[in-house]
Amino acid sequence: MSAAADFPIFATMVTDLLDSRSLAEQRAEELDRLLAEVEALHEPDSNGDCPTCLTEAPCVTFGLLHRDLTFERACVNVRDRTTVDLTAIEQPDRPVVPRLAALLATPNPAMDRAFAALIGKSVDPPND
Numbered sequence: 001m002s003a004a005a006d007f008p009i010f011a012t013m014v015t016d017l018l019d020s021r022s023l024a025e026q027r028a029e030e031l032d033r034l035l036a037e038v039e040a041l042h043e044p045d046s047n048g049d050c051p052t053c054l055t056e057a058p059c060v061t062f063g064l065l066h067r068d069l070t071f072e073r074a075c076v077n078v079r080d081r082t083t084v085d086l087t088a089i090e091q092p093d094r095p096v097v098p099r100l101a102a103l104l105a106t107p108n109p110a111m112d113r114a115f116a117a118l119i120g121k122s123v124d125p126p127n128d
């Protein structure tokens, strides 16, 4: 009788580990290709500017990819740059999202009753 027949659970474990390693290697290759593509997109042109970001050099994404910048440093670098309002460009008919302060300032009798019930206080029912 073979060892695999004596210990079928170990044979299954080894097979599963081999499958997992194969999947992990495939995933690593996919990520390597993706990283190379992103690096190519943000490769500086002859003026040192990024052809993808279209922002002033140096490209923050390129710096992050090459670990020249920390994430915090990248945030500081782009903080004062003018932003593009993609929602206004891509969805001009989209209704304005109300501000949180405006939503909270709107009277909400149901919420008042819920809080009153929570603290054990009775509230007059609405007059409608």
Ligand SMILES: [Zn+2]
Residues within 6 Å of the ligand: 041, 042, 050, 051, 052, 053, 054, 059, 060, 061, 062
């Ligand atoms: Zn870039």
